[in-house]
Amino acid sequence: MMKADRTELSLIGVAIAVAIAAQFSPNWLVFTLTLxxxxxxxxxxxxxxxxxxxxxxxxxxxxxxxxxxxxxxGRFLGITDALVLIGLGVVATVAIAMILGxxxxxxxxxxxxxxxxxxxxxxxxxxxxxxxxxxxxxxxVVDWTLLWFDSKTGDSANMALMLAIALALLIALFLNRYFKxxxxxxxxxxxxxxxxxxxxxxxxxxTLYINYVIAAAIxxxxxxxxxxxxxxxxxxxxxxxxxxxxxxxAILGGTGHVAAPFIAAxxxxxxxxxxxxxxxxxxxxxxGIVLLLIILFLPKGIWSLFTRKKGAAS
Amino acid sequence: MTEILKTEGLSRYFGAVTAAENINVTITEGxxxxxxxxxxxxxxxxxxxxxxxxxxxxxxxxFDGKPIKGLGPRKLMRKGxxxxxQIPQLFLELPVIDNLSIALAAAEHKQFQMLCPxxxxxxxxxxxxxxxxxxxxxxxxxxxxxxxxxxxxxLDIAIAMLGKPRMLLLDEPTSGVSMEEKYTLMDTVxxxxxxxxxxxxxxxxxxxxxxxxxxxxxxxxxGVVIKDGPVDEVLADEKVQELVTGKQHKPTASGGxx
Numbered sequence: 001m002m003k004a005d006r007t008e009l010s011l012i013g014v015a016i017a018v019a020i021a022a023q024f025s026p027n028w029l030v031f032t033l034t035l036x037x038x039x040x041x042x043x044x045x046x047x048x049x050x051x052x053x054x055x056x057x058x059x060x061x062x063x064x065x066x067x068x069x070x071x072x073x074g075r076f077l078g079i080t081d082a083l084v085l086i087g088l089g090v091v092a093t094v095a096i097a098m099i100l101g102x103x104x105x106x107x108x109x110x111x112x113x114x115x116x117x118x119x120x121x122x123x124x125x126x127x128x129x130x131x132x133x134x135x136x137x138x139x140x141v142v143d144w145t146l147l148w149f150d151s152k153t154g155d156s157a158n159m160a161l162m163l164a165i166a167l168a169l170l171i172a173l174f175l176n177r178y179f180k181x182x183x184x185x186x187x188x189x190x191x192x193x194x195x196x197x198x199x200x201x202x203x204x205x206x207t208l209y210i211n212y213v214i215a216a217a218i219x220x221x222x223x224x225x226x227x228x229x230x231x232x233x234x235x236x237x238x239x240x241x242x243x244x245x246x247x248x249x250a251i252l253g254g255t256g257h258v259a260a261p262f263i264a265a266x267x268x269x270x271x272x273x274x275x276x277x278x279x280x281x282x283x284x285x286x287x288g289i290v291l292l293l294i295i296l297f298l299p300k301g302i303w304s305l306f307t308r309k310k311g312a313a314s
Numbered sequence: 315m316t317e318i319l320k321t322e323g324l325s326r327y328f329g330a331v332t333a334a335e336n337i338n339v340t341i342t343e344g345x346x347x348x349x350x351x352x353x354x355x356x357x358x359x360x361x362x363x364x365x366x367x368x369x370x371x372x373x374x375x376x377f378d379g380k381p382i383k384g385l386g387p388r389k390l391m392r393k394g395x396x397x398x399x400q401i402p403q404l405f406l407e408l409p410v411i412d413n414l415s416i417a418l419a420a421a422e423h424k425q426f427q428m429l430c431p432x433x434x435x436x437x438x439x440x441x442x443x444x445x446x447x448x449x450x451x452x453x454x455x456x457x458x459x460x461x462x463x464x465x466x467x468x469l470d471i472a473i474a475m476l477g478k479p480r481m482l483l484l485d486e487p488t489s490g491v492s493m494e495e496k497y498t499l500m501d502t503v504x505x506x507x508x509x510x511x512x513x514x515x516x517x518x519x520x521x522x523x524x525x526x527x528x529x530x531x532x533x534x535x536x537g538v539v540i541k542d543g544p545v546d547e548v549l550a551d552e553k554v555q556e557l558v559t560g561k562q563h564k565p566t567a568s569g570g571x572x
Contacts, residue, residue, distance in 0.1 A: 182419040182427040189416050192405035200420040201391040201477060
């Protein structure tokens with residue numbers, strides 16, 4: 001039996017605290033939190049790749065696949081159960097990632113980034129041209145259910161948040177172990193020195209492939225949760241600027257901890273919300289300045305604030 | 315004695331440049347063989363071909379009686395043939411203990427484990443043992459970037475040894491190491507090699523090191539082996555003195571330059 005470590009206990013504690021606090025929070029905050037957690041999940045996939053030395057500008061592909069699986073599953077297959085819809089997204093995403101991964105994990109640096117972006121934009125192009133799927137407008141997600149809950153009659157915003165918290169917790173717990181496991185360390189080793197990795201008897205190709213497919217599956221869950229919370233999907237989910245946002249948030253949070261993407265996603269969502277409110281025509285500039293400041297003063301992301309404090313204390 | 319490594323007609327060309335030509339070498343199990351030669355003589359090309367880093371243009375290589383030409387580093391490592399590097403190939407931004415733990419996990423074929431921590435008590439114990447054997451215990455929790463060059467060389471060799479090889483190829487183990495440190499480093503390495511009963515082939519420029527630690531020498535010049543034999547015989551050879559060691563080098567019974 002594996003014992004829970006301090007990080008895992010903290011994650012469980014924070015998840016419970018957020019779930020309780022959400023019961024007393026206004027609807028806009030509940031919705032913002034759900035979106036931030038969903039985005040944090042996709043960013044977690046970006047972080048997985050970054051730990052292996054790969055920067056993906058195409059994670060929007062899997063985010064979009066997860067979202068559209070929820071939309072299409074409800075619309076064409078008559079599925080309403082949220083977990084089944086999310087599972088459908090994961091299965092579809094994993095199948096596609098397993099094919100794409102064979103190619104993209106052979107590339108590094110800018111080539112990987114551009115290739116991942118290209119695949120994401122191909123999906124965007126297909127969706128934009130698909131009039132049956134609403135073209136650029138996308139389409140609405142049907143009312144969903146979860147066990148006894150029905151979004152038609154219940155507080156769907158709150159339930160979506162509870163589901164997002166539960167899934168994010170499970171994935172964070174898994175990734176906390178994954179990052180400390182052999183394959184997690186092998187990914188970091190690949191980022192550091194591929195030659196030595198091969199001479200250790202580790203296949204960098206297989207390692208990166210597994211990492212890529214898992215990152216895609218997690219991105220899909222983020223997309224599905226966004227679709228369930230927002231009740232709508234559209235092709236911009238696969239657009240490159242969305243993937244760029246995920247990279248932005250990953251840099252903002254850093255790769256040092258599983259909680260970092262969620263904190264960064266929340267900060268990003270709040271900064272963006274208020275930046276749009278304060279400067280509707282210059283909010284991108286505000287985001288740009290925030291990123292510049294982070295890169296200048298916290299090159300290892302917001303999470304390094306916590307590790308610095310810990311280092312200073314010890 | 316059992317033959318462990320054999321190359322026949324091994325050649326490597328880079329366009330019109332001949333980096334290695336018709337290398338025929340047989341190494342028996344347990345031998346400690348030195349490879350000498352001036353810069354560009356083909357020593358590292360030879361090591362790179364044998365360890366799968368560079369595909370040969372011609373010829374054959376067999377390890378333990380089985381052909382290994384065309385096999386990559388990963389498969390060769392699994393067969394028991396591995397190497398260290400002139401410039402240590404390490405994970406610079408990871409702690410030393412992580413460098414060793416991942417090597418141990420790989421040696422156990424458990425590199426794809428996802429839920430179990432890489433730092434098991436058994437692996438930590440094994441890592442600490444080799445750190446102690448290599449006299450670099452003080453760096454256990456340091457990043458590799460904090461290590462001096464000599465310690466990095468030892469860590470590089472330690473990682474290679476954790477793969478439980480039968481034959482180890484060392485590419486210039488003392489290069490970049492100070493005069494004071496090089497004998498300590500080689501003593502440490504050789505002690506670890508003997509404890510494991512490994513066959514060793516190492517490239518070296520320092521003739522004092524060669525005389526002190528090897529029994530047999532392969533002398534390379536212009537991509538070919540010009541002399542292969544016992545260390546004193548090779549170093550006394552006129553051609554070797556002219557093309558490799560320089561005329562002034564006179565081998566002595568006690569080793570070292572006269």
